[in-house]
Structure formats: structure tokens, C-alpha cells
Amino acid sequence: MALSLAVSPCPNDTFVFHALVHGLIPAAPEVNLTFADVDVTNTAAERGEFDLVKVSYAALPWLMDDYELLPTGGALGRGCGPLVLARDGKLDLTGKTVAVPGDRTTAYLLFRLWAAKTPPARIEVVPFHQIMPGVADGTYDAGLVIHEARFTYQRYDLVSLADLGEWWEGDTGLPIPLGAILARKGVVDPTEATEWIRTSVSMAWANPAASRDFILANAQEMEPDVVDQHIQLYVNEFTLELGRDGLAAADALLGRAAAAGLTPPIKPFV
Template identity: 75%
Template sequence: MTLSLAFSPCPNDTFVFHALAHGLVEGAPPVEVTYADVDVTNTAAERGEFDLVKVSYAALPWLLDSYDLLPCGGALGRGCGPLVLAAGPTADLTGQTVAVPGDRTTAYLLFRLWSARRPPARIEVVPFHEIMPGVAEGRFGAGLVIHEARFTYPRYGLTALADLGEWWEGETGLPIPLGAILAKKGSVDPVAAAGWVRESVRAAWRDPAASRAYVLEHAQEMEPDVVRRHIDLYVNQFTENLGEEGHAAVRTLLDRAAAAGLVPAGG
């Protein structure tokens, strides 16, 4: 049996899944890997396309009838939230067009919670790599960015209007839940899958050099220092085990979003 596995080409995901993707996890079946941005995997998972898949926590209310949430392999943390960027110093988004990386991403859900009292005039879903250049060129009034953009946005002459991770932590005291790993019901045993994923995480930590070439191959021209900082930020204790604090962060996010009418209740 070969399992289909989908995750992003970002360094945190390739680092985490290197061992599993290369048949280095004892007892795990072979996997066929698809690399796709999370906005793509969110909608693909809704169609049931993959056995194991990385999605946004914000997409869980639409997916948990068909998938089980694994307690490992995902992305949660502190100091790693999405940023709202602009070409100038103003924090007033009224009347602005804001570019976002996907309409069911955790980043966009956090943005909607944060901007409820000052919503922009228009939202445009834009491929992630086009957001910062588009803001710098004036095509968008602001942009919502994630991942390595935390380290590179000054190169575009942009200003961070808000760090939604800092906002979330200040509001809740909890880490920010970004990306989740799901196992398709009836296709893969979630307990076994969690064991394979957790061992892949631990293998990455035991020998970081083993995955270096694989990570850099998919890192979309990121400099090695940015890759290292990216992994250090997004691969942490919650990647190995969500634990009580991680589960509390997920419940709080989805409960607040449901109370605001942004996601279905009971996700």
C-alpha cells in the first residue's frame, strides 16, 4: 500500500517529512508526495484527495467529517504569526484592497478577527510570491504574509502594520495554530500515522544534515540562513506533540471564529 501525502515545499514541511518521504521511518508504508501551497491542499482535502495532508487549522471545520487531526507534524508556535504589510506607516485599512494568500488559511482567519472593527474595502486572493511585490508596486494597499516573509519583507521597503501572532498571543496567551496534519478516515489509521509522522520529526532533529539538500531543493531560492531561521521558528515542541496547550489554542481559534460567524460551529 502506497499512501498519498501532500504538504508545502516550505522548509519546515520538507524538514519534518524528509524521513517519511524517503522511506526512512521504520514500519511506515511508502508514500507518494505532492508539493502544494496550503491554499491548494485545503481545497484538495475537502475533495478527499490525499491520505495524509497538511492544511490550515482554519479549514478544519470543513474537513473533520472526513479526516482525523493528528497530534503532531503541524505548525504552531509563538512569535511566528502572519504579518500585515504596507508600503507606508498607516494602519488604517479602510477603503484599501488587501492581498491574502488564501481564503481558508489561518492567516486570513486571524486577519478577519483582527480587522473586524476596521475591515478593508476589498480582499484579493493572490499567490503568496506575488503579495510583497504587489504591495511595493502599489497594486494593493496592504498584504497579508506568512512564513519566510517575516525575514524578507524589509527588502521590498515595506512596513509591518501588525503582527497577528503578537496580537493573538496578547488576546489569548496561547500559541498561534497555523498548519495541521490530517489523516483520511477509512484510509489510514490515525494512531499509526501519528507514530510515523512523529518519528519523522524526531529523525529530522537527530540528523538535521540528512535533509539539508532536500530542503534547499524545494526552498524556492531562499538563502540558507533564511531557511535555517524558518525551520527554527516553525518546527518546535508542538510539531512533536500538540499537547494540552496546542489543543487549547486550536479550540480557542475555532470557537472565536465560530462565535464571529466566520466558520461553521462545532469544528
């Protein structure tokens, strides 16, 4: 029976899951792929809609009763954090409107921890591709962006007010836990799924050209050089294996969030 898989169309996900999705791993089952932004998968997973799913680490407190965290395939790293963008580099966010890509995203959770002493008056959840244009045209005072926006925000004449990755790493010494891969309990064997995905990652690294057409076809009009930068930044050693630092990063993020009353408490991974 085919397994349902939901990931984003971003280059890091299409790079990582190309071999698995295209039936190139002999031991793996057929996979039915759905592309969706992480804000969609965060809530879809809560409804149990997918067998394997990419979600934000910030959404885990609502999902761990039904899913198990896999130690491979996700997005963690250093130097890859969300940015707070505005037209004015000296903008004070107090009383301003900030566009965010989802209310259960890691980016927004980091923003809430960072901005705890000066919360903006209004948060608007906006599709990711609308954030930078909306800030540029004055619809929003500031915007919280992720992924390829690190490489393209200057095109909108925007400036970075804060790099939440730098803030997080400076405060904790840990990588940022952005996206997690979950397996639905009772449906997917987590050990087997880990091996499928780890093999898919290894095959992607061994033969990057094999996934190129698939990546570019789903890269939402990203230029090839931006695609390459995206993959190099977000597919790293933590993608292959979370390891102790990766799990510690998840514990630090969710522990701080629970202590601040932002998320329900969750059992530590380490």
C-alpha cells in the same frame, strides 16, 4: 499500497517529512508526495484527494467529517504569526485592497478577527510569492504574509502594520495554530500515522544534515540562512506533540471564528 501525502515545499515541512517521504522509517508505507501551497491543500482535502495532508487550522470546520487531526507534524508556535505589511506604516485599512494568501488560511481568519471593526473594501486572494512585490509596486494597498516573509519583507521597503501573532498571543496567551496534519478516515490509521510522523520529526532533529539537500532543493530560492531561521521558528515542541496548549489554541481560534459567524461550528478538541 502507497499513501498520498500533500505538504508545502516550505523548509519546515520538508524538514519534518524528509524521513517519512524517503522511506527511512521501517514501519511506514511508501509515500507519494505532492507539494502544494496550503490554499490548494485546503480545498483539495475537502474533495478527499489526499490520505495525509497539511492544511490550515482555519479549514478544519469543512474537513473533520472525513479527516482526523493528528497530534504531530503541524505548525504552531509563538512569535511566528502572520504580518500585515504596507508601504506606509500609518496606513488605515478601511476602504483599502488587501492581498491574502488564501481565503481559508489561518492567516486570513486571524486577520478577519483582528480587523473586524475596520474591514477593508476588497480582499484579493493572491499566490503567496506575489504578495510582497504587489504591495511594493502599488498593486495592493497592503498584504497579509506568512512564513519566511517575516525575515525578508524589509527587502521590499515594506513595514509591518500589525503582527497578528503578537495580537493573538497577547489576547489569548496561547500559541498560534497555523498548519494541521490530517489523516483520512477509513484509509489511514491515525495512531500509526502519528508514530510515523513523530519518528520523522525526531530523526530530522537528530540528524539535520540528512535532509539538507532535500530542503534546499524545494525552498523556492530561499537563502540558506533564511531556511535555517524558518525551521528554527516553525519546527518546535508543538510539531512533535500538540499537547493541551496546542489543542486549546485550535479550540480558541475556531470557537471565536464560529461565534463571529466566520466558520461553521466545530466540536472542541479539548
